[in-house]
Every structure is written in C-alpha cells, then in structure tokens.
Amino acid sequence: MSDCIFCKIVNGDIPAKKIYEDEEVIAVHDIHPIAPVHFLIVPKLHIESLQSCSVAHERLLGKMLLLAPKLAAEQGLVGFRTMINTGREGGQEVFHIHIHVFGGGNSLPKI
Ligand code: AMP
Numbered sequence: 084m085s086d087c088i089f090c091k092i093v094n095g096d097i098p099a100k101k102i103y104e105d106e107e108v109i110a111v112h113d114i115h116p117i118a119p120v121h122f123l124i125v126p127k128l129h130i131e132s133l134q135s136c137s138v139a140h141e142r143l144l145g146k147m148l149l150l151a152p153k154l155a156a157e158q159g160l161v162g163f164r165t166m167i168n169t170g171r172e173g174g175q176e177v178f179h180i181h182i183h184v185f186g187g188g189n190s191l192p193k194i
C-alpha cells in the first residue's frame with residue numbers, strides 16, 4: 084500500500100523509533116504517546132484492520148499479542164494496557180492493523 088504510513092515505516096521510507104523487528108513484525112514508539120511508554124506492534128503485511136482478518140491471520144495475530152508482554156518488559160513496564168482500535172467508529176486512524184501497548188508512571192485510568 085503506497086499511501087499507508089505504516090507500510091512506509093516497514094519499508095524504511097519514513098523514519099520511526101524501532102524497538103523490535105523480525106521477518107513479519109515491527110514495533111515502534113508511537114509518535115504521539117499517551118503514556119510514558121507507548122509503542123505499536125505492526126505486522127509487515129498490510130492488513131487494514133481487525134475486521135479484515137481471517138483465520139489465515141490467526142498465527143500472526145497470536146505472535147503479535149505474545150510480543151506485547153515481551154516488549155513491554157524490555158521497555159521496563161511492570162503492567163501495561165493493549166488496545167486495537169478498529170474502524171473509524173472504533174477510533175482507528177491508521178488503516179494498517181496495529182496493537183497499541185502503553186503504560187508506565189501512575190496507574191492507568193479504569194475503563
Ligand atoms: P489508531 O488510532 O489506532 O489508528 O492509532 C494510530 C496511531 O499511530 C496513533 O497513536 C498515532 O500517534 C500513531 N502514529 C501515526 N503516525 C505515526 C508515525 N509516523 N510513527 C509512529 N506512530 C505514528
């Protein structure tokens with residue numbers, strides 16, 4: 084997807100603060116953090132949203148989810164919140180699926 088900001092990060096066309104990369108996934112610090120630590124787990128494959136996923140993506144989604152505690156610990160978080168905004172009404176702004184992971188500082192507000 085040539086006009087997708089996360090595809091551009093994956094391809095190295097725009098810079099990002101990368102904290103993890105393998106053949107399928109990258110993780111980068113969010114450019115507008117909402118907590119002391121806030122990063123995004125992004126698949127290299129362009130998938131629009133959770134609504135576009137199928138059983139074919141099961142393994143990739145599982146891998147992304149399991150990266151959350153590993154990378155959170157590496158970032159010094161003892162607890163964290165995960166979030167996947169899905170669709171415009173779900174607050175999604177970048178239509179390339181990603182898991183937000185954030186925490187640190189005072190405890191997060193109850194939701
Ligand atoms: P969402 O609302 O779930 O689609 O979240 C998109 C997130 O991507 C927001 O938290 C943005 O701050 C973040 N974001 C947008 N552009 C960049 C970028 N170039 N590098 C890192 N994070 C970004």
Ligand code: ZN
Nearest residue numbers: 087090129179
């Ligand atoms: Zn993309």
